[in-house]
Amino acid sequence: MFDNTRADYDKIILEIADYVLNYSVTSELAYETAKYCLMDSLGCGLLALNYPECTKLLGPWVPNNHTDGGVPVPGTAYKLDPIKAAFDITTCIRWLDFNDTWLAAEWGHPSDNLGAILACADYANKKLAQLHEPPIIMRDILEAMIKAHEIQGILALQNSFNQVGLDHVILVKIASVALATKLLGGSQQHIIDSLSQAWVDGQSLRTYRHAPNTGSRKSWAAGDATSRAVRLAFLTLQGEEGYPSALTAPKWGFSDVLFQHQEIELAQPLKSYVMENVLFKIAYPAEFHGQTAVECAIKLHHQIKPHLDDIDNIQAILIETQKPAMRIINKTGVLRNYADRDHCLQYMIAIGLLTGELTSDSYLDDTAQDARIDKLRKKMIVEENAEFSQDYLDPNKRSIANEVTVKLAHGGSFTERVEYPIGHPRRREEGIPLLLNKFHHNLLSIYSEEQAEKIKTTFNDLKKFEEMTVSDFLILFQK
Secondary structure, X not given: OOOOOOOOOOHHHHHHHHHHHHOOOOOHHHHHHHHHHHHHHHHHHHXXXXXXXXXXXXXOOOOOOOOOOXXXXXXXXXXXXXXXXXXXXXXXXXXXXXXXXXXXXXXXXXXXXXXXXXXXXXXXXXXXXXXXXXXXXXXXXXXXXXXXXXXXXXXXXHOXXXXXXXXXXXXXXXXXXXXXXXXXXXXXXXXXXXXXXXXXXXXXXXXXXXXXXXXXXXXXXXXXXXXXXXXXXHHHHOOOOOOOOOOOXXXXXXXXXXXXXXXXXXXXXXXXXXXXXXXXXXOOOOOHHHHHHHHHHHHHHHHHHHXXXXXXXXXXXXXXXXXXXXXXXXXXXXXOOHHHHOOOHXXXXXXXXXXXXXXXXXXXXXXXXXXXXXXXXXXXXXXXXXXXXXXXXXXXXXXXOEEEEEEEOOOOEEEEEEOOOOOOHHHHHHHHHHHHHHHHHHHHOOOOHHHHHHHHHHHHOHHHHHHOEHHHHHHOOOO
């Protein structure tokens, strides 16, 4: 016999819903960082449009089934229903593994939520215009980004979904569904119900991120999560009920079924901490735990260049890294595709040592045919440095350190160590000018100089930018 008494809604669901609807973000640092995050994320999405493996996934769910008055997808001529628009926008942003990152017990990329935020805001604006109500403006978008970052990032601090084999995009779905429901006009109860739906929903396995199954799904998994979040938001707004103990129901709830009976926790109150401390991928399109290793390799390139004519001049390459890198990107054997390569620490380092750079094209089949890459990979020994792992988790440091040593056959050696990547908050002053250069470069990969300058100029006048409607903003990016 089962006790059919309904419990109260799970505490975390209530806390997230209250934060989304009632918390006022006052941190100007968070708003400023969100603006840079918006620029960088859209720029990453535009650069991805140069890769057919990405663009083949874009457009209507059913070919040639166009939507009148749909949501514009930046860099394309598509105007889509908000569910597919969320998929397309986020998939582009995530495709090249070049957008922002958050590292903790769980890893992820909080700007993945931008697809759901922009799609729902633009869709809602069309409805608001018909009702002669005030539109959603870019200041609202920045606030939504800050809150999505915070939900995903604070949940990631102590809850390790990867430890039980679940992909981090579960947190994209949770953050996106909450903000999507709000932007579509939902009440606090609607947000509560949609959050419960997202926890109940089936969750992705991480196997497509790891050997031996690494594949391109890792590049569209976040798009799938945002589109599913928007779908659940619409279902809730149509009156679909929520599930109060979605997380904690004995035997049937998320914790017992999928999280080894562990309680989901919020490590600290939801404010604006994550956006203020987010990590940008500025220099290299590479899995974030390997960013400093690539920086080491590129520094070493100039020192070992005379020895690269004959790889036999290099005896061994010693790599010291943190525990997460050991788990995620320490990979030997055949690398079968782009996704395999951009999640291989040894491949990234080999490219940096050989060429003195790492770009999105470095993972293409043509580049991978260079026989010297695998020769160098076979000389690599990867070990965990306990100090690096400790500093990675230290809330006062949160370093992502790597050290690379190249030993030569004749006995000489060269070593480089980097603790904080260029996109780390500790290197913000150094990083922002480079982030702006990255944005300009990505704009020019799609647009003329004239249109690129028009888009860049839009961000310069902060007050004017923040008062722009999201719909007018998206029109700037249409092809």
